[in-house]
Amino acid sequence: MKLRNLSLIASLVLAGMSASVVHADSATSTKTTSPQEVTNIVLVHGLFADASSWSKVIPLLQAKGLHVTAVQNPTTSLDDDVAAVKRALALQNGPVILVAHSYGGMVITQAGNEPEVKGLVYIAARAPAAGEDYPALTKKYPAAPASAGLTWNDGYGALSESAFIHDFAGDLPVSEAKAYYAVQQPMGKAITMAKTTVAAWQFKPTYYAVSTEDRTINPDLERFMAKRMHAQTIELKSSHVSLISQPVAVANLIMKAAHVPGY
Template identity: 75%
Template sequence: MGEIKNVVLVHGLYADGSSWGKVIPLLQAKGLHVTAVQNPTTSLEADVDAVKRTLAQQDGPTILVGHSYAGMVITQAGDDPKVKGLVYIAARAPDAGEDYPALTKKFAAAPASAGLQWSADGYGLLSEQAFVHDFAGDLPEKEARTYFAVQQPVAKAVTTAKTTVAAWRDKPNWYAVSTQDRTINPDLERFMAQRMKAHTVEIPASHAVLISQPEKVADLIVQATHATDTH
């Protein structure tokens, strides 16, 4: 298999496509064609559809990358034939039909979950305290508050969604564990990475590793574009 030139980036909850803003130029500097999806976070199905529309626009083989909740999205959307490898950045990596909330309960609760606040119409946001300290704890506070300002609400339907396929079972995959993560327990990240038999790196970073350590995240994605013929 030849080198992959297309990379599609998918953001997680409490964020939007701007969360990839430091990673994108690093990938472009390597000659990669990069697209960041603006997924609506209204339902897993809507987010998968947004990724599939973006994949349809890619000219040839593609690496699909997901941060946080977007790991679920790429696990589902990654069965697209254009997708030749999956990269998980401090991300959920459920098996087909798995109850992800039940899986999280096998590990100590991540502190950020206590800061999730729901509106009367069923949309959730992280409190500013939780976002700054538990989601983006290794960013300068001023920068963390900037990302807090563009936080995208999540619909309650997302919290109970289950994937119906697990593309990582059939395709090469990579995983970046954030060792200081306070949004997903790092031990849960390690469990999922090991279960996938992922090429795994550990990065001393918060959940917002793609912002605080963009070089290391970009390096892992570049590795995937070069090595998709191995598992």
């Protein structure tokens, strides 16, 4: 009888220990999966632009103590641009939020699969699925007016001055739009045929800023891509270049993605 009681007590003690272990594991799991602040931000520009398009956003992020890197993409091919982003990622010390404007969204969709990338932010950006024909996807929506201003010379495409000022950067003062037109970076023909082989947004937290007055990417296409990604989405009454015309709103979304306290 005494042996049976001792056996029963031992069983209860062991059960209690097991329950404590399960509870501890559960608490640890919750802690490791809870959002943590990320201090490294890597910015990726789109077509018809260069890294200077982030010049208004960068100081806002730096003022919050974030380490910011703006990649200067060659825009010669998707592979070249992905390689440039991965070089920038390799130089970061710790986890990263990847941010992209326009075509840059295609680049981070491919490059964002790196383990140090903890979130993706799309600013009026492409967000193709793996292997998706992006030009075919755009044809499901009315054509954006800027496409009519695209001209080609020796295998490189650029927007005409009129298309750039009125359709690409339509909510900027004309003098400011002309300054950005002066640094327009032509794109290689290979980009028009490129397809991503992965879609990092399937595995990472995503955020999207739709430009409701966009004349370069149809706003309804932006909404479709944001919804498909289950992105936390905001809408900005802006042209395609909200990062220039509304830098505070764009910076705030990036800081939200990085879990900066107060955002």
